Amino acid sequence: MTKVLYVHAKGGPPVGYTLPRVAARSTVHLLALSDLPADMAADPARLCASVLARGDADEHDLVELISSRAREVGADAVITFSEYAVVAVAEAARRLGLRGAGPTAALARDKRLMRAAWERRGIPQPRFRAVATEEQLAAAAIELTCPLLLKAAWSAGSTAHQIIEGPADVAGAWERSRAVMSESALLGYAELHVGGAGEDFVVEEIVTGCAEEWFDGTGWGDYVSVEGAVVGGVFRPVCLSGRMPTVAPFTERAGITPAAVGARAQARIVELARQAVEALGLQDCGTHTEIKLGADGRMWVIETAARFGGAMTVPQIEEVFGLDLVGMFTDQLLGRAAGWPARALTPEDAEGAAGSLVVLAVDGAGAPWRRRHVWDSASVLRSVPAGAASTLSVVRESSLPDGTPVPVYDPAAGANTMAGLCLMSADRPQTVIRDFTALVDALPRILPAYVGEGVRA
Numbered sequence: 171m172t173k174v175l176y177v178h179a180k181g182g183p184p185v186g187y188t189l190p191r192v193a194a195r196s197t198v199h200l201l202a203l204s205d206l207p208a209d210m211a212a213d214p215a216r217l218c219a220s221v222l223a224r225g226d227a228d229e230h231d232l233v234e235l236i237s238s239r240a241r242e243v244g245a246d247a248v249i250t251f252s253e254y255a256v257v258a259v260a261e262a263a264r265r266l267g268l269r270g271a272g273p274t275a276a277l278a279r280d281k282r283l284m285r286a287a288w289e290r291r292g293i294p295q296p297r298f299r300a301v302a303t304e305e306q307l308a309a310a311a312i313e314l315t316c317p318l319l320l321k322a323a324w325s326a327g328s329t330a331h332q333i334i335e336g337p338a339d340v341a342g343a344w345e346r347s348r349a350v351m352s353e354s355a356l357l358g359y360a361e362l363h364v365g366g367a368g369e370d371f372v373v374e375e376i377v378t379g380c381a382e383e384w385f386d387g388t389g390w391g392d393y394v395s396v397e398g399a400v401v402g403g404v405f406r407p408v409c410l411s412g413r414m415p416t417v418a419p420f421t422e423r424a425g426i427t428p429a430a431v432g433a434r435a436q437a438r439i440v441e442l443a444r445q446a447v448e449a450l451g452l453q454d455c456g457t458h459t460e461i462k463l464g465a466d467g468r469m470w471v472i473e474t475a476a477r478f479g480g481a482m483t484v485p486q487i488e489e490v491f492g493l494d495l496v497g498m499f500t501d502q503l504l505g506r507a508a509g510w511p512a513r514a515l516t517p518e519d520a521e522g523a524a525g526s527l528v529v530l531a532v533d534g535a536g537a538p539w540r541r542r543h544v545w546d547s548a549s550v551l552r553s554v555p556a557g558a559a560s561t562l563s564v565v566r567e568s569s570l571p572d573g574t575p576v577p578v579y580d581p582a583a584g585a586n587t588m589a590g591l592c593l594m595s596a597d598r599p600q601t602v603i604r605d606f607t608a609l610v611d612a613l614p615r616i617l618p619a620y621v622g623e624g625v626r627a
Contacts, residue, residue, distance in 0.1 A: 172196040172246045172247070173197045173198075173219075173243055173244050173246050173247075174192055174195075174197070174199070174247045174248070174500060175236070175239060175247070175248045175249070176198050176200050176201065176250070177201050177236055177258075178202045178203060178204065178206065178252070179204045179254045179255040179362060180252060181253040181254055181326055181327070181359065182251035182252045182477060183478065183481070183483070184482075184485075184565060184567045185207065185567070186210045186567045187484070187485055188251050188496045189213065191494055191497045191500070192249060192496060193217040194497060195497050195504070196246070196500060196504060197219050198217060199219055199220045199221075199222075199243040199245065200220070200221045201235075201236065202214075202221065202222070202223045202224065203252075203255060210567065219243070232255075232258045232362055236258060237262045237265050240268075246268070247269065247503035248262055248268060248270065248503075249500060249503060250477070251456075251477060251484075251496070253477060253480065254359070254360060255362050255363070256271065256275060256278075256279060256455075256475070256476050256477050257363045257364070259271075260272060261273075261275070261363070269502070269505070270453065270454055270503070271400075271452050271454065272451065272453030272455075274450055275452065276364075278450050278452060278476035279475070279476065280324060280364075281321065281372045281473060282300040282370065282372050284450065285298050285374075287449050291445065291449045293442075293445055293449060294442070294468075294470050294471065295471045296319075296376070296377050297315070297375045298314075298372055298373065298374040299313065299372070299374075300372050301371045301372065302370060302371065304344045307320065307334075307340050307343070307373060308337060310373045311337045311340050312337060314373070314374075314375050316334060316336050317333055317334060317335050317375075318333070318334040318376065319331060319333060319373065319375075319419065320332040320333075320347055320371060320373045321347075321371065323367070323370035323371055323372050324360075324361040324364065324367040324368070325351065325354070326359070326480070327585035328416075328420055328584030329350055329351070329354050329359065329584040329586055330346075330350040330351050330371075330582060330583075330584075331421075331584060332346055332347050332582060333418075334373070346582050347371065347582065348368070350582045350586075351368035351369075353583070353586070354586060357586060359586065377470050378464060379391075379393060379463055379464055380463065381415075383463070383465060383466075384431050386430045386431070387430055387599070387600040388603075389414060389600075389604070390412055390414065390603065391416060392415070392462060392463050392464075393413060393460055393462045393472065394410050394413065394431070395410070395411045395425070395458055395459060395460045395461070395479055395483070396461065397410070397411060397456075397483060397487060398443070398457045399456050399495075399498075399510060400453060400455050400476075401510060402454065403451075403453050405444045405447045406511070407440045407443065407514035408493065408510070408511060408514060408515060409429075409487060409515040410428060410429035410439060410440075410514065411427045411428070411429055411479065411483055411487075412425070412426045412428075412429030412430060412431070413425055414426070414527075417530055417532055417536045417579070417581075418581055421581070421584040422528060422585070423527065423528055423530065424525055424526065424606050425481060425486070425525060426486075426524070427486035427490055427491075427523065427524055427525065428490060428491075428515070428516065428523065428599060429517075429599070430599040430600060433516060439469065442469055442471060443457075443461060443471075446459055446461075446474050447459060450474065450476075454502060454503065455476040455477060456476070456477045456495065457474060457477075457478075458478055458480075459471065459473075459474040459475075460472040460473050478496075478499075481526050481528070481568070481591060482526035482565060482591065483526070484496060486524040486525065486593075489524045490521055491519060498510065517598075517599065522596060522597050522598065523596050523599040523601065525593070525599075525602035525603075527593075527609065528585060528588045528590075528591060529545070529588060529589045529591070529613065530579050530587060531543070531576045531578055531579045532579050533610065533614070534607060538578065538579055539576075541614070541619055541620070542575055542576065542619070542620035543575075543617035543618060543620055544573055544575055544619070544620050545569065545571075545573070545574050545576050545590055545617065546572050546617055546618055547564040547569060547590065549618065550613070550616055550617070551564060553615075553616045554609060554612075555605070555608040555609060555611075555612050556594065556596075556605040556609070557601060557604070559596060560596040560597075561594070561595045562592060562609075563592070564590060565592070565593055569589065569590035570589050574589070575620045575622070576617065576620070
């Protein structure tokens with residue numbers, strides 16, 4: 171029987187979803203770099219041959235910890251689905267002579283290296299500058315055309331994003347972004363392999379999107395993600411996922427699979443994603459590539475990653491296309507035939523549609539709720555304004571415990587201020603958009619009022 175070392179950290183698809191699918195393909199030894207969700211406490215003992223928490227190990231070097239643990243258990247593959255552990259796992263796999271993302275994995279993690287690689291290939295992207303000091307940011311604000319977007323080079327989940335309208339905003343944006351990265355690290359949402367990663371930033375021009383020229387229907391955001399994998403250095407696209415419009419500045423609200431774009435548009439998008447992924451020289455990994463869609467057919471690559479999309483992107487793909495990406499990727503790392511599709515799948519290949527919604531304390535226009543509320547999954551499920559053909563569920567592993575006050579939305583903190591994650595299944599993508607729009611509008615009426623801080627029911 172083959173053996174897999176599963177490296178768990180925060181971020182990525184829910185571990186309650188991924189771990190059973192890896193365990194179905196191989197004996198699993200779990201290395202937990204962050205705490206496991208409380209509601210799946212019994213599963214590791216049932217699914218894994220061994221469980222080791224990082225705090226129980228003496229090794230301080232993360233790559234060596236992963237490598238030594240893999241040797242101890244005789245692992246045939248090392249796998250992770252976390253953004254924050256992907257570089258360390260890639261390096262450990264390389265040391266062990268196992269399949270992995272390869273020596274260039276950091277190019278799909280560090281936005282500075284990523285953008286430099288694309289610039290060398292002439293791949294369309296926003297103009298940018300790497301910045302490490304407030305002085306460098308001030309210089310970039312003069313060299314580039316405002317408004318600009320400041321983002322941490324190693325961040326995920328839209329954290330530490332700050333819009334700079336002009337040079338006068340530089341000092342405040344720099345201070346706030348650095349503070350958010352420090353806060354995120356305390357929550358466990360930080361790069362695990364690179365010391366001082368919270369001090370590295372990139373600033374870029376904000377390009378203008380135009381969703382209505384690309385999508386069949388209304389309510390879509392102006393960018394998509396191309397989900398796929400790299401197999402022995404060859405990019406294998408799987409499908410496109412669409413989005414609802416982001417919450418200012420650029421926090422994702424909802425992802426929908428499949429994206430309702432036409433066949434010719436999808437082919438162009440996939441080809442650009444292929445160029446972007448191939449420019450990074452990856453070997454064996456999942457991929458998640460975000461592309462901004464503009465007027466007159468223009469496109470810009472925003473970023474890519476050497477791992478699958480987070481939140482519920484992977485479960486959505488399994489639901490509508492019948493593809494278990496986690497199991498397929500496990501087979502790939504073990505040297506088995508994984509059965510990747512021969513081409514990117516389209517809405518015509520899908521059985522229905524699925525989407526995931528991040529619950530933030532803002533309305534459909536992005537304005538803050540007028541009152542504080544308490545997260546209560548039962549209230550959401552009981553009163554959801556969805557169509558007869560739609561089914562809503564709450565991803566408890568990715569949601570706050572019931573009774574917890576919904577955090578006030580912080581534009582700089584992004585997804586760190588989410589209260590819950592909802593999964594919608596429907597007959598077609600446009601139905602998911604419609605039902606999520608109704609749910610966003612209804613949440614302040616559905617959720618109980620927060621009795622505190624001067625607020626009364």
